[in-house]
Amino acid sequence: MFRIIAKRQLAEDIIEYTIKAPDVTRHHRPGQFCIIRVASHGERIPLSIADINTEAGTITVVVQIIGHTTQELARLGAGDTILDVVGPLGHPTDIGTPERAVFVGGGVGVPAGNLIIREMKQAGAEVLAIIGFRTRELIIYEEKIRAQADELIVTTDDGSYGYHGLVTEPLQQRLEAGSEYDVVVAVGPVVMMRAVAEVTRPYGIHTIASLNPIMVDGTGMCGACRVLVGGQTKFACVDGPEFDAHQVDFDQLLNRLRIYREQEQQAAQAGPHLCRLEQQISEIQ
Amino acid sequence: MDTKERMKLEPIPMPEADMSERLAGFGEVNRGYSEELAQAEAERCLQCKNPPCRSGCPVDVDIPGFIKLIREGKYTQAGLKIKETNAFPAICGRVCPQERQCQAQCVLAKQGKPINIGYLERFVGDWLISHPPALTERPEPSGYKVAVVGSGPAGLAAAGDLAKRGHQVTIFEALHRPGGVLVYGIPEFRLPNITVDSELEALRQLGVEIRTDVVVGRTLTITDLRDEMGFAAIFLGLGAGTPIFLGIEGENLPGVMSANEFLTRVNLMRAFDEDYDTPVQHGRNVTVIGGGNVAMDSSRVALRLGAETVKLLYRRTRAEMPARVEEVRHAEEEGVIFEFLVSPVRFLADNEGNLAAVECIRMELGEPDESGRRRPLPICGDGSDDCGCWRASESVGATGSAGYEAG
Numbered sequence: 001m002f003r004i005i006a007k008r009q010l011a012e013d014i015i016e017y018t019i020k021a022p023d024v025t026r027h028h029r030p031g032q033f034c035i036i037r038v039a040s041h042g043e044r045i046p047l048s049i050a051d052i053n054t055e056a057g058t059i060t061v062v063v064q065i066i067g068h069t070t071q072e073l074a075r076l077g078a079g080d081t082i083l084d085v086v087g088p089l090g091h092p093t094d095i096g097t098p099e100r101a102v103f104v105g106g107g108v109g110v111p112a113g114n115l116i117i118r119e120m121k122q123a124g125a126e127v128l129a130i131i132g133f134r135t136r137e138l139i140i141y142e143e144k145i146r147a148q149a150d151e152l153i154v155t156t157d158d159g160s161y162g163y164h165g166l167v168t169e170p171l172q173q174r175l176e177a178g179s180e181y182d183v184v185v186a187v188g189p190v191v192m193m194r195a196v197a198e199v200t201r202p203y204g205i206h207t208i209a210s211l212n213p214i215m216v217d218g219t220g221m222c223g224a225c226r227v228l229v230g231g232q233t234k235f236a237c238v239d240g241p242e243f244d245a246h247q248v249d250f251d252q253l254l255n256r257l258r259i260y261r262e263q264e265q266q267a268a269q270a271g272p273h274l275c276r277l278e279q280q281i282s283e284i285q
Numbered sequence: 286m287d288t289k290e291r292m293k294l295e296p297i298p299m300p301e302a303d304m305s306e307r308l309a310g311f312g313e314v315n316r317g318y319s320e321e322l323a324q325a326e327a328e329r330c331l332q333c334k335n336p337p338c339r340s341g342c343p344v345d346v347d348i349p350g351f352i353k354l355i356r357e358g359k360y361t362q363a364g365l366k367i368k369e370t371n372a373f374p375a376i377c378g379r380v381c382p383q384e385r386q387c388q389a390q391c392v393l394a395k396q397g398k399p400i401n402i403g404y405l406e407r408f409v410g411d412w413l414i415s416h417p418p419a420l421t422e423r424p425e426p427s428g429y430k431v432a433v434v435g436s437g438p439a440g441l442a443a444a445g446d447l448a449k450r451g452h453q454v455t456i457f458e459a460l461h462r463p464g465g466v467l468v469y470g471i472p473e474f475r476l477p478n479i480t481v482d483s484e485l486e487a488l489r490q491l492g493v494e495i496r497t498d499v500v501v502g503r504t505l506t507i508t509d510l511r512d513e514m515g516f517a518a519i520f521l522g523l524g525a526g527t528p529i530f531l532g533i534e535g536e537n538l539p540g541v542m543s544a545n546e547f548l549t550r551v552n553l554m555r556a557f558d559e560d561y562d563t564p565v566q567h568g569r570n571v572t573v574i575g576g577g578n579v580a581m582d583s584s585r586v587a588l589r590l591g592a593e594t595v596k597l598l599y600r601r602t603r604a605e606m607p608a609r610v611e612e613v614r615h616a617e618e619e620g621v622i623f624e625f626l627v628s629p630v631r632f633l634a635d636n637e638g639n640l641a642a643v644e645c646i647r648m649e650l651g652e653p654d655e656s657g658r659r660r661p662l663p664i665c666g667d668g669s670d671d672c673g674c675w676r677a678s679e680s681v682g683a684t685g686s687a688g689y690e691a692g
């Protein structure tokens with residue numbers, strides 16, 4: 001059993017949880033993830049780790065409430081427990097020792113940047129962070145990222161805040177203006193990561209994407225998480241989750257991500273109204 | 286009764302669930318011997334002075350010894366007799382390949398009527414679960430702490446043996462539920478998870494601690510275990526978990542799965558149970574590739590999830606199939622269609638990018654390979670035998686695990 005220490009609603013349907021999981025903090029490095037199971041009949045879902053507090057023995061995760069499992073999680077608050085947290089899983093981010101680094105984050109991929117940028121800074125890099133959201137209301141982790149990065153650009157698709165456009169546009173402009181970077185790390189929706197890879201490809205900049213395929217065990221046992229990288233099948237949970245973005249077959253990843261979409265939607269529809277209602281009731285209380 | 290008379294007795298078949306019941310759910314197919322049936326089967330044992338069956342048992346169970354105790358109605362003692370060398374009779378009685386081990390050596394095997402040692406072992410294993418013996422005293426503590434990594438049969442057996450010697454044992458398991466393949470792979474209709482849980486409970490009674498959600502090497506390292514946590518010895522029973530994909534075109538299409546994923550979703554994550562949230566891809570036409578237990582289990586799970594046809598493709602012939610004979614028989618009875626001497630060459634997609642069909646080539650058998658089985662060779666390079674399937678569950682063996690088949 002793992003206790004929820006704190007819960008914070010960051011935006012609509014985006015919640016930050018701080019969970020006591022001392023063993024996960026022990027050897028955790030930026031870029032690694034964990035898998036949680038909320039309740040006994042629930043699924044195992046992979047989550048990025050947004051922050052870690054070794055002394056308190058806590059991890060922080062940011063969850064978008066989209067499916068049945070995350071809806072169930074959303075009903076829990078500080079003091080409640082979840083059944084399983086296992087990690088850290090996967091390889092840490094391998095950024096080398098860059099002088100100039102870029103973090104590109106989109107949506108719920110942004111919080112992962114918190115630790116990745118910290119790592120870049122520790123490696124001695126000057127860091128540009130570009131974080132993008134659909135609209136102003138959905139902006140999360142802006143202050144945390146600002147506090148770490150040397151420069152921050154926030155974009156919104158609808159122009160309601162910051163730069164009006166996609167995260168790739170400021171990146172493209174910098175590159176065209178002659179800025180040089182040693183590494184770019186992209187975490188976010190697949191289409192965003194694919195677009196970032198296409199922008200950096202002509203410049204030959206080492207670009208890392210943190211992939212988010214469907215997972216089950218997270219220990220390399222089932223192959224649900226397989227992705228095609230450089231023409232070879234890799235298991236994202238043990239070989240990744242971060243890969244050379246210029247080698248990743250993003251189209252295949254997108255195709256595989258829709259495998260359970262229909263079933264997920266059915267499951268989600270079975271519950272959300274009740275969940276929202278219960279959530280509101282518990283908030284009133 | 287003299288030996289001649291005993292030899293005339295007919296083997297007692299295992300009572301099985303009705304076919305309609307079998308396909309309608311995940312209930313156990315083999316229902317187990319009653320006391321009467323166990324008595325009748327035990328009666329057949331010749332009690333050989335130098336029992337060859339024993340030499341066929343990898344853990345040297347005193348087979349005539351426990352069968353004699355069954356005959357005397359001393360079922361608890363019979364179970365404890367097995368437990369002297371094998372901690373899990375209820376599990377091994379269900380899943381060991383007896384026809385290749387103890388029963389193959391039985392003197393009655395020559396007439397095709399070996400003693401059903403596995404069925405008898407299961408009977409006493411289940412007896413111990415339903416009639417738990419009074420707790421025997423724990424052995425004198427040795428003062429040593431031992432870590433066991435992995436809770437599959439290897440880890441559990443090691444933990445049991447170590448605990449019996451008085452060592453303080455902690456098992457570390459990566460998944461949320463201990464049991465390894467016994468709980469994530471082997472389906473309910475062959476080995477109910479509750480049976481595994483009972484055997485785990487017996488281990489806990491011996492003082493073994495089980496910690497789930499710990500991936501050794503990630504959550505805790507070997508150094509942590511040895512230097513910080515004070516474990517004097519570490520046993521690694523990690524299994525052979527990694528599925529090997531065939532490396533052929535289209536194998537990452539939606540609809541193509543490793544048997545490990547398919548079975549894990551169904552067994553560990555209980556996708557067959559409506560109360561659970563786990564989704565699993567299943568279809569009307571399912572193709573399973575392989576000829577081992579994993580392939581039989583996948584085929585039979587697919588039928589139970591509602592498939593209309595399940596075809597099993599194996600690149601050798603029936604004689605080379607590594608699966609337990611009973612699983613092959615059950616699969617066939619339930620309607621799995623076997624296609625021998627075929628090998629998939631690619632998976633074809635439909636317009637939406639989902640699996641549409643498996644393209645195969647015909648094989649023939651060549652010279653024996655390292656495993657002693659005749660090597661399958663393609664008959665023609667590009668023959669296309671379109672199996673017309675729209676879902677395939679790719680059953681693949683894993684490196685290092687004896688008994689089942691890659692591709």
Ligand SMILES: Cc1cc2nc3c(=O)[nH]c(=O)nc-3n(C[C@H](O)[C@H](O)[C@H](O)COP(=O)(O)OP(=O)(O)OC[C@H]3O[C@@H](n4cnc5c(N)ncnc54)[C@H](O)[C@@H]3O)c2cc1C
Nearest residue numbers: 380435436437438439458459465466470500501523524578
């Ligand atoms: C579907 C299926 C059916 C089978 N049927 C039969 C049968 O009928 N008869 C038969 O004889 N054999 C059968 N087999 C083969 C048999 O299951 C294996 O030989 C047996 O499970 C091996 O046991 P093990 O303990 O070595 O490994 P496993 O059962 O694989 O257990 C290993 C355990 O270690 C855990 N682990 C791995 N790495 C770590 C780590 N770093 N830290 C912590 N934990 C870790 C894993 O999560 C797993 O739980 C079958 C296999 C499958 C997949």
Ligand code: FES
Nearest residue numbers: 218220222223237
């Ligand atoms: S999630 Fe099962 S192998 Fe990666």
